[in-house]
Amino acid sequence: MTQPEPALAPPAPGSLGQAIGVDELRAYLGALGTWRSGRKRELDQIDAAALRSDEPDSYTGDLKLAMTMWQSVSDRWTRLTEIWDSGRVGPQQQEEMSRVIWGTAGGAGSIGVSLVEACRLSDALTATLRARLSFDPTAADLVARIQATRATLERCAEQLAGHSARPATLPDLDALTRQLDELAGRARRGSDVSGPFAAIEVAAARAERDLIVAAAAHRDLGRDYRAALARRRELEAEAGQLEKLVERTRLAVVPAPKLVVPDVSRLGRVPQTRADLDGFRHRLDRVASAMQQVRDTYTSALGEPAELRGLLSASAAKARANGRAEDPLVALVGQQAEAALSAVPCRIHEARNLVDNYRRLIVPVPGGGI
Structure with missing residues (x-):
């Protein structure tokens, strides 16, 4: 079988933070797409050759990383194509494409590399694999x-x-x-x-x-x-x-x-x-x-003291509505609760018990008793 000629990634235009020219982007996208397709064919044939070798496991690490790099490039090439939108780009899109090309990303497994670095690493890995497998x-x-x-x-x-x-x-x-x-x-x-x-x-x-x-x-x-x-x-x-x-x-x-x-x-x-x-x-x-x-x-x-004051105030309004506010015991416990909540520091257990007791006391009792 005729082995593929090694594909080399095209040089990237511009730099990080720079709006790259439309003509440069068009040429780079085309060259990168050609590299992407050629590299995939090359890796597929290298993978097949590695499986036929005497020690296929010895190639697993480099092959896996090479495939990961290719996928990282392919994902960002797809993103660049989306932003490019058949050439309908302005300064904002040009700057965004520059960030995709030169900025680092986590798409390459746990390794944060730029698109340019991913291409270079892919070229290096593929050259290593070709040489080890003696491709022509x-x-x-x-x-x-x-x-x-x-x-x-x-x-x-x-x-x-x-x-x-x-x-x-x-x-x-x-x-x-x-x-x-x-x-x-x-x-x-x-x-x-x-x-x-x-x-x-x-x-x-x-x-x-x-x-x-x-x-x-x-x-x-x-x-x-x-x-x-x-x-x-x-x-x-x-x-x-x-x-x-x-x-x-x-x-x-x-x-x-x-x-x-x-x-x-x-x-x-x-x-x-x-x-x-x-x-x-x-x-x-x-x-x-x-x-x-x-x-x-x-x-x-x-x-909590403010929360208890809110409960006491709402309970007092309910007591006035149902006629329990004038009951001597209800009035006494209400005054004690007010005093406990106004004290500094507030003895919170005592205040909480008094508010709970007041809320129980304002419940109307059948027959008008307590």
């Missing part, structure tokens, strides 16, 4: 493959120079470049370098894949760190508000609840590693939940 290793133009591999290594070096996260498995890029230059010289002299070159080609593609994944994970870590830091500050401010609420309640109601406002400082500093940060965010959620319980409990206790 000598039939393709060796010079072009060497140039493409050199470009891959240069992109990897640029990512590292830009302070990208460095994966632990990343090979020595300088050593790979020197080896590639040596093989290129030997190839120009007529030597067969297909075997050693295939190993460098795989290593370069894998390095780019790992760098893109690591950069996305690092970006997600930074975003989650900033979110945790902001959440911690919010909880610290909320703790101060709750302390004031607790103090007001203790001055207004006896007995007051006995819940304790969580001490946010006991959480320590926001960690900067993924595992520790995930644990810290879980503890933040628990503190937030405990604070909500404190807020609900003390707000309810602080508001």
Whole structure:
């Protein structure tokens, strides 16, 4: 079977936040659609070849990620096509398309990558799989493959120079470049370098894949760190508000609840590693939940005297309507309830019992007695 020529993602126009020109968008959409179709055919044939190989399970991880990247690109290509609306776009739509192209999204599983990064990662993964499965290793133009591999290594070096996260498995890029230059010289002299070159080609593609994944994970870590830091500050401010609420309640109601406002400082500093940060965010959620319980409990206790006054007032109106207001016992209990509710602090159990007793006493009694 003739194997597919490798599809390479088209360069993306513009940059994040920039309204891309209509002509550039039209050309990019067409080229991306062609890449999308070609890459799907290529992945399907690679998948079939992997299943026929001696160790199909060894390809599962890269294939799954490659398919996920393709789906991420395909979903956003569909979204771009919807916004494009056959060319009926204005500045707002152009900016939105720029965000879809250059902005990160969670469509690629748990990895937040931009459309551009998803395309590059798909190219890198597919190149790795093609080389491992020996798809026509000598039939393709060796010079072009060497140039493409050199470009891959240069992109990897640029990512590292830009302070990208460095994966632990990343090979020595300088050593790979020197080896590639040596093989290129030997190839120009007529030597067969297909075997050693295939190993460098795989290593370069894998390095780019790992760098893109690591950069996305690092970006997600930074975003989650900033979110945790902001959440911690919010909880610290909320703790101060709750302390004031607790103090007001203790001055207004006896007995007051006995819940304790969580001490946010006991959480320590926001960690900067993924595992520790995930644990810290879980503890933040628990503190937030405990604070909500404190807020609900003390707000309810602080508001109960007013709630009881409302019940007493409504009951008094009912007593006047049914002729029970002038009864000496009803009047006495009503006065006692008013006094209990007006006291500071309010003895809430006593006030609650008096209001309950008053509400029972105003019920008309057959025969006019009490």
